Amino acid sequence: MGRVRISDVAAAAGVSTSTVSLVLNDRDVRIPHETRERVRRAAAEVGYSPNTVARGLRMQRTRTIGLISDTIATTPFAGRMLAGAQDAAREHGYLVFLVDTESDPQVEQDAIRALTGQQVDAMIYAAMWHRVVDVPKGLPAGTVFLDCRPATGDFSAVVPDDREGGVSAVRELVAAGHRRIAYLDVDEPEPPVASALRHEGYLAVLAEAGIEPDPALHVRGETSAAGGRQTTERLLDLPADRRPTAIFCFNDRMAAGVYVAAHRRGLEIPRDLSVVGYDDQQLVAGELDPPLTTIALPHYEMGRWATEVALGVRAHEAPRSTRLMPCPIVRRDSVSSPPAAATNSSRRRA
Amino acid sequence: MGRVRISDVAAAAGVSTSTVSLVLNDRDVRIPHETRERVRRAAAEVGYSPNTVARGLRMQRTRTIGLISDTIATTPFAGRMLAGAQDAAREHGYLVFLVDTESDPQVEQDAIRALTGQQVDAMIYAAMWHRVVDVPKGLPAGTVFLDCRPATGDFSAVVPDDREGGVSAVRELVAAGHRRIAYLDVDEPEPPVASALRHEGYLAVLAEAGIEPDPALHVRGETSAAGGRQTTERLLDLPADRRPTAIFCFNDRMAAGVYVAAHRRGLEIPRDLSVVGYDDQQLVAGELDPPLTTIALPHYEMGRWATEVALGVRAHEAPRSTRLMPCPIVRRDSVSSPPAAATNSSRRRA
DNA sequence: TCAAGGTGTTCAATCGATTTAGCAGACCTA
DNA sequence: TAGGTCTGCTAAATCGATTGAACACCTTGA
Structure with a gap:
């Protein structure tokens, strides 16, 4: 369980929590190799894994991403889209919050609030049919639209090149x-x-x-x-x-x-x-x-693309543009x- | 954005953050109706929504749930299962982290670490075909198995009554x-x-x-x-x-x-x-x-059941048992x- | 007049990590 | 020997919320 705290590692290694954090995050601070090893061994021994909630609070960055979908049950495409988003997120060390709104505006609003409350680093708004959607209130600026285009506003979006x-x-x-x-x-x-x-x-x-x-x-x-x-x-x-x-x-x-x-x-x-x-x-x-x-x-590819753009790992991409994904x-x-x-x-x- | 902090509400209402917290969480503390109203109005005006990361850290309870699935793209059933889990979670104010492992043991291990690191309050381990699975190391005790039964150990599980x-x-x-x-x-x-x-x-x-x-x-x-x-x-x-x-x-x-x-x-x-x-x-x-x-x-129902059991809102259910869900x-x-x-x-x- | 009790609110500690400034001590140099 | 530099490490602040203890202030009764 998440019982083990960084202070336990510090105690086991005979150093301060600062040192442990510095070592475990590979910071460029003068710490001799011998100490680094000792800390790492201690961490492994006590089975430490960092509390990402605490880290998220401190860093103002949670490494989570929110995906709001209008449906996931009623179409066979949802899975591929989610898988694409999922894979891209994982490759960059992100975890994804999934919310299925069934197009209910109230649920959608709640979802947006909940996700921003969770301090997600990025948000994706997905539809399961290529269409034009109204932009729900409260959507953060960098939100990426997946398999739909926003009716208004300045957003990135990806849709199939029909x-x-x-x-x-x-x-x-x-x-x-x-x-x-x-x-x-x-x-x-x-x-x-x-x-x-x-x-x-x-x-x-x-x-x-x-x-x-x-x-x-x-x-x-x-x-x-x-x-x-x-x-x-x-x-x-x-x-x-x-x-x-x-x-x-x-x-x-x-x-x-x-x-x-x-x-x-x-x-x-x-x-x-x-x-x-x-x-x-x-x-x-x-x-x-x-x-x-x-x-x-290309649902899988669109899911990937949307996630990568949302995470900002596609810097070369024209910002706030609509990408037409090829349909092979x-x-x-x-x-x-x-x-x-x-x-x-x-x-x-x- | 999550820019607005509780201190902003406090300043707007002319009270301390303690009072704001007390009011907004409906604590049983003697605070006159007039003050309560003032605080609530201030919160609405500045558009406050609490930082659930900070709250999670303090409360040791994140109101999130982790769902690990062996696949979501390659079966039409995944969506219904997710929708069931999703709905149950939402009804109880939980958000769900979704991880698709594609049955890769390494990914699975990483997922378990990441989710426990995120301090999820509950965990669900889902398969997309009714089968017996090995219990991955590190799975927390209360994990619920969805559409699969653990080969060993004492867990709750739900499978179709084939x-x-x-x-x-x-x-x-x-x-x-x-x-x-x-x-x-x-x-x-x-x-x-x-x-x-x-x-x-x-x-x-x-x-x-x-x-x-x-x-x-x-x-x-x-x-x-x-x-x-x-x-x-x-x-x-x-x-x-x-x-x-x-x-x-x-x-x-x-x-x-x-x-x-x-x-x-x-x-x-x-x-x-x-x-x-x-x-x-x-x-x-x-x-x-x-x-x-x-x-x-009954994928939707199984998804619901697993989530409700994981969240402990099905107290009357026999603990750590396997539920056979009817197939109509x-x-x-x-x-x-x-x-x-x-x-x-x-x-x-x- | 003063202690006791009640009311409304706040102080300050806490959750578990990260990070900057800075402190000892060793070593070097003039 | 004093001053300077370098090395290795830590103290303490911080993120934004929650909450038990405590503090003013007011009322009441003896």
């Missing part, structure tokens, strides 16, 4: 020879910012490939396998020459629905229809048959070249 | 009229303790229903959809009168494989084959078609009565 993610996905399909590529988007009253960003990427790639975007191929559905299935069915109902040969989905769950719709029509993936998802959810993308090519969300493509087996007929038909159209 | 979970699952199938029920178990060199416990429950229900267990129906496969599919195929290769009409799966991912195998044979779930999973993984069980009936793992059944649409043919055949056999 536009480039869309680019990678669609470029993969174009590179395989597809020209009729659908974007299976989300259908929500307030769509997540990722929705529009990925669409931007989609359009950019079409443009660079000289493909005229077809509005009929930008469809929206519920964010679920069922939603993906239904929307895909509408897509497959299109006349043969307007039907997509590839679908870029807003997320992996919707992509799972694409698989179902395709199978019901006797279409084989990727032979008859190529699919790219988003999120790289292991339980979905990895378990589908064939495994789904998708775009990974994860190639599996759901993309191939389009079926010959479609290729022909598109050639005919060209 | 035996009863197996009972619920199989009873559900028996109640629907099934008599040929397979247990699709995991196939690993060191199977998780849940494997045997659920099998116990399975056997118990068969016994209570007067069903002779058929060893051919206890099969093992890889824990994945692919493993579930392959193993199910072997099951479906059995002669018609020995073939199962229902399958109880070790987990939902394997159950997803059962669906695939069934569909490939033209079998419809639940008409031709009933399925019960385990884990209640939203992304799997909820997205399958039809949605999967399964047994939920989640009824969806993958169970129905067996096909008529099978019922007849089993009647014939009787």
Whole structure:
């Protein structure tokens, strides 16, 4: 237990607590090697480990960091983000306080008070979906926003580069020879910012490939396998020459629905229809048959980045800026070249 | 920021810091209402919030709790467990330090030192799979084990009641009229303790229903959809009168494989084959078609329980005991009565 | 008038570390 | 021998709160 105090070490080594502190913290003070050794041995013998609360009080620096998250239970991403933050913190000798607010403003306020009361050296405000958030009152100046951007104020933030993610996905399909590529988007009253960003990427790639975007191929559905299935069915109902040969989905769950719709029509993936998802959810993308090519969300990296910036160990980083973290493509087996007929038909159209 | 000290409040209210402390902590000391009000107003005006580091040092009580977890990134369960711990801690005014060790013994040792150094009031040692763990050196006496049991020593622990979970699952199938029920178990060199416990429950229900267990129906496969599919195929290769009409799966991912195998044979779930999973993984069980009936793992509840016991707010609980947390059944649409043919055949056999 | 008792508030010690200024004593030099 | 320098170590202040002891001041009763 934390029973052993520095004075116990001092007594055991026959010196003052000052000397013990000086030695154990490797201060540049003239203390002969022999004494240093004696102190260190004494500390080890009595099993001393410093009381960091006392140290924190004296040093005005607690080596702790507060992480406020809007949820941790309801998304599979939280763990990776926490792990990234966690690892970065540990590497620099920090401990992290985790608070889950479930988006309750009262809990959030209490959390901010509690964490500042704890004298945390840095604070991270995390969301589990890329979005714009109001800055809660009382947030300290150096707070870093993780997977969200503050609506106002001058803060550092890190979010996934959803536009480039869309680019990678669609470029993969174009590179395989597809020209009729659908974007299976989300259908929500307030769509997540990722929705529009990925669409931007989609359009950019079409443009660079000289493909005229077809509005009929930008469809929206519920964010679920069922939603993906239904929307895909509408897509497959299109006349043969307007039907997509590839679908870029807003997320992996919707992509799972694409698989179902395709199978019901006797279409084989990727032979008859190529699919790219988003999120790289292991339980979905990895378990589908064939495994789904998708775009990974860099939650671990964002967690790391946010922590490192919060701790100030990324001095070269532009201060108070928003970092767009790359979303790498994860190639599996759901993309191939389009079926010959479609290729022909598109050639005919060209 | 934590700039405002109690002395600032004292100055603003024209009293000593003692008085401020007495008032703000509602001590039973004769201080007239008028002064109390004045102090409180001053505190609010200057925006005082106490430095809990200083308080912790003085009180020898930090109102923090340390949670050491073997992983948080690689399982979808971690979030629920953390949320449970988190909620319980918050309700009692505690903040939680989270450390993710990735099962690295060195990291674990460092974490224990760091947390005891932080003078945490309680400690929780969590695993993400129900298993028996070696007790790391230096763990304080009151540590509570979460989702794991200590191999030695006298500790409180909470784990899922996997035996009863197996009972619920199989009873559900028996109640629907099934008599040929397979247990699709995991196939690993060191199977998780849940494997045997659920099998116990399975056997118990068969016994209570007067069903002779058929060893051919206890099969093992890889824990994945692919493993579930392959193993199910072997099951479906059995002669018609020995073939199962229902399958109880070790987990939902394997159950997803059962669906695939069934569909490939033209079998419809639940008409031709009933399925019960385990884990209640939203992304799997909820997205399958039809949605999967399964047994939920009580991670949130276990997280709560462990925290409450660690904080000593569950005095009535037997000390240093292992709590088996019930695994409730989640009824969806993958169970129905067996096909008529099978019922007849089993009647014939009787 | 004075002791006793009550009321309102403060003094000062305390928690366990860190750190600066400074003190003995050894040694050196003129 | 006195003064200066160097070496090795420690005294004491400090961080910001809490709290038991104690101190003024007022009232009351004999």
